[in-house]
Amino acid sequence: MTKFKKLVLLASSAALVSVSPVLATKAGANTEGENSPIIVTGAGRVETAVFGKRPFMRSPRLSPDGSKIAVMMSRDGVDNLGFIDLNKPGSAPSFFVRAEEQRDVGDRTVVAWRWVGNRTIVFTMTSREAVFGDRFNMSRLAAYDIETGKTTPLGWTNAGAGAANILHIDDEKERILVQRDTVKDRQYEGNPEVIDIDVRTGDFKNVMRSNVEVDDWIVDGKGVIRAAVGGDRDSGKQRLMYRSNDKEVLKTVSNEADPTFTGTQIVPEIFLDEPDMAYATSNKDGHRKVYKINVKTMQVVGDVVYGIKGYDVGGLRANEDGNNLAGVDYTSTRERQRFFDGRLMEIQKVLEERFGKGNTQIVSTNDGDTRIVAFVGKPNAPGGFYLFDTESGDLKLLGWYHGILKDMELNPTDSIRYKASDGLEIEAVVTYPRHRANRKNLPVVVMPHGGPFGVRDQEEFGPFPWHQAMAELGYVVIQPNYRGSGGYGKEFVKEGRKPNGYGMRMQDDLNDVLTWFGQQGLIDPKRACIMGWSYGGYATARGAQRDADKWRCAIAGAGVYDFPMMKAFDTRQFGAFGANFQATTDDLVSISSARNTNGPWSPILIVAGLRDARIPIEQSRTLVSRLKASGKKEGVDFRYIEQPQGTHNLPYEDVHIQWLKEAEDWLAKFNPAYIESDGDKPLPVAVKVAAN
Structure with missing residues (x-):
């Protein structure tokens, strides 16, 4: 038995029984809600506003030597990026940049961070900029030296819109390879180059010039550019170019279009030390699986490396050297991991023995995997991040994901398969109101997810726990993964992409929730509302317009x-081919709720962010204008809320809480959670955010 296994076995018993916090009392107080004052009055429900609070801690990342952690933490509802020095037990985090999402032109927000060496945190910022009269999303990199406190821009000179795609990190040399768009002689270069940057000084040199055929470069574990991908915006063809080593030139190995938009093209992800061999995922047999491929011939070598029955494999995890497969991520009913690396397999086993199978995710490791940051949470609890020393067996709480709710178990969730009216089996996530004794004939909120294609809901608390907020009010919440949703194989996606899918058959899947779950006795189909954001907002408005007889109210964002x-x-934005990635029908008018405002509508709440970079504000304003023109009365038939500081991602506490509170009021007006015949009554608020 190896030393590691002896220590792990020790950790799985007595050493993991008690868990101590990592942060100092002051920082620990933040986990108790120091910057988000709460009032707890005893037994009862959690106030809706609590579910709109920012996560307290997000995405902790260990330095290569395991001595420090870079982490995003919320202070007074505002995200701040900082680091924790593990060599100074009990010390408070050191913050160095606010990370608010941009609201105005020129504002920047931090969206990602990682270590380069042991003293430099490189972080990605995005912003919304006005360029030549149009608005563009911009991305930039900066490096923070934790010893000097100096922040250095990385590769900003002559940078275009996208200048933050890190392809490779060399921790020893403290250098990174970055793919970036450029501006030369006041002309925007649409195809990216690759530069090599010293993160300590900001000095950089070009290692690959832009190529008119290339949209993305792909490197191996040594930082050698081995492949490139390019696409034609109008024909939809995706070209893959490859070379065996840095002495060769890139040659085309495939060039095909994917009219199904299901990601059928194979792209290498992890290059092996074997000549021309790589790991990649493919849905060629229906569900996405892991294959070993010869990139030069684009032939699959051997049997399937890994696959999940009934579900798609998600991302691949490379080993430290970047030359082999360490594990895969996938989602069945929950997010899961499968490791092939023996050490990580043992670590996962120990953590699951302590916290329960499926309740842990390894989110960061140091070199050698001697220290691990793991996320631990149940589907109905926010959970938290833990630091695990695999050599000593020491396990410590790093911080809760949600500073108010901590590990509080809320409304239980389950995954249930139901039959659509045409016989197709669909999986839905069902959240049950914990305060209601009987699960029978309850009011329901159907909550279609965004996307729609390639995206899905799962059993989780999540960063946007709207299902928990509505269930806490007394509703059953059902999140159907309607046809077209991701994770169930390409044929399931194609079902949604059929000409009668978008706004029609996909909409029927939502209606069928009421029929099927009504027949099971769980819900009262006559007490149903629909609520969603992005595509979910479209589906909500389409339901209010198309199926007004089924929905007592609608809440569209x-x-x-x-x-x-x-x-x-x-x-x-995307070209003639790419513009079809959403609706595939030729009859765009009939599926547009704003083009069909005459006739009966369910009462609809419409919420939109003025600074939404994905869906122009004109979409909501047009709908409101046409509702008025059709004789619909504001305050009766519809309510419109335009959030001046809102974006597509609802990142701020104020706009997020407003969305949830307005939804609560709209539901109470048109579909109360409790009525006299229910035989029970709502509980008082027991956990709420204190007034300022």
């Missing part, structure tokens, strides 16, 4: 309501 208008916008 950031939706597309006029498809001819949206396709014109997307054509400018």
Whole structure:
């Protein structure tokens, strides 16, 4: 038995029984809600506003030597990026940059961070900028030296819109390879180059010039550019170019279009030391699986490396050297991990023995995997991050994901398969109101997810726990993974992409929730509302317009309501082929709720962010204008809320809480959670955010 296994076995018993906090009392007080004052009055429900609070801690990342952790933490509802020095037990985090999402032109927000060496944190910022009269999303990199406190821009000179795609990190030399767009002689270069940057000084040199055929470069574990991908915006063809080593030139090995938009093209992800061999994922057999491929011939070598029955494999995890497969991520009913690396397998086993199978995710490791940051949480509890020393067996709480709710178990969730009216089996996530004794004939909120294609809901608390907020009010919440949703194989996606899918058959899947779950006795189909954001906002408005007899009310956020208008916008953004990634029907007018405002509608709440970079504000304004023109009365038939500081991602506590509170009021007005015949009554608020 190895030393590691002896220590792990020790850790799985007595050493993991008690868990101590990592942060000092002051920082620990933040986990108790120091910057988010709460009032707890005893037994009862959690106030809706609590579910709109920012996560307290996000994405902790260990330095290569395991001595420090870079982490995003919320202070007074504002995200701040900082680091924790593990060599100074009990010390408070050191913050160095606020990370608010941009609201105005020129504002920047921090969206990602990682270590380069043991003293430099490189972070990615995005912003919304006005360029030549149009607005563009911009991305930039900066390096923070934790010893000097100096922040250095990385590769900003002559940078175009996208200048933050890190392809490779050399921790020893403290250098990174970055793919970036450029501006030369006041002309925007649409194809990216690759530069090598010293993160300590900011000095950089070009290692690969832009190529008109290349949209993305792909490197191996040594930082050698081995492949490139390019696409034609109008034909939809994706070209893959490859070379065996840095002495060769890139040659085309595939060039095909994917009219199904299901990601059928194979792209290498992890290059092996074997000549021309790589690991990649493919859905060639229906569900996405892991294969070993010869990139030069684009032939699959051997049997399937890994696959999940009934579900797609997600991302691949490379080993430290970047030359082999360490594990895969996938989602069944929950997010899961499968490791092939023996050490990580043992670590995962120990953590699951302590916290329960499926309740842990390894989110960061140091070199050698001697220190691990793991996320631990149940589907109905926010959970937290833990630091595990695999050599001593020491396990410590790093911080809760949600500073108010901590590990509080809330409304239980389950995954249930139901039959659509055409016989297709669909999986839905069901959240049950914990305060209601009987699960029978309850009011329901159907909550379609965004996307729609390639995206899905799962059993989790999540960063946007709207299902928990509505269930806490007394509703059953059902999140159907309607046809077209991701994770169930390409044929399931194609079902949604059929000409009768978008706004029609996909909409029927939502209606079928009421029929099927009504027949099971769980819900009262006559006490149903629909609520969603982005595509979910579209589906909500479409339901209010198309199926007014089924929905007592509708709550739509950031939706597309006029498809001819949206396709014109997307054509400018993505090209003639890419503009079709949403609706595939030729009849865009009939599926547009804003083009069909005459006739009966369910009472609809419409919420939109003025600074939404994905869905133009004109979509919501057009819907409201046409509702008025059709004789609908504001305050009766509809309510419109335009959030001046809102974006597509609802990142701020104020706009997020407003969305949830307005939804609560709209539901109470048109579909109360409790009525006299229910035989029970709502509990008082027991956990709430204190007034300022």
